[in-house]
Amino acid sequence: MRRLLGVAALLxxxxxxxxxxxxxxxxxxxDYYFGVxxxxxSLALLIALILGAILGALSALGVLVGKQRELRRxxxxxxxxxxxxxxxxxxxxxxxx
Numbered sequence: 001m002r003r004l005l006g007v008a009a010l011l012x013x014x015x016x017x018x019x020x021x022x023x024x025x026x027x028x029x030x031d032y033y034f035g036v037x038x039x040x041x042s043l044a045l046l047i048a049l050i051l052g053a054i055l056g057a058l059s060a061l062g063v064l065v066g067k068q069r070e071l072r073r074x075x076x077x078x079x080x081x082x083x084x085x086x087x088x089x090x091x092x093x094x095x096x097x
Contacts, residue, residue: 021042030037030044039047 024042027038028041
């Protein structure tokens, strides 16, 4: 059942994409640094969407790497603190009576 819903969702998304492409088939000039390309509007928007997703993923990757580094540092601190605590628990208690 879950697989059937997934296939149905993909089919609906594909149909929306196809109808979007058909409604936006007008050719537009895309100016970039090295020249000009005439492409359908839907293709230009799709390329912009893909480039935006890639740039967003790359920026999130930088944050993720920083968080992983912080996680390793904090785990090392916890391990050292647990080691110190176990050593302190093994020390005999002094009674001042």
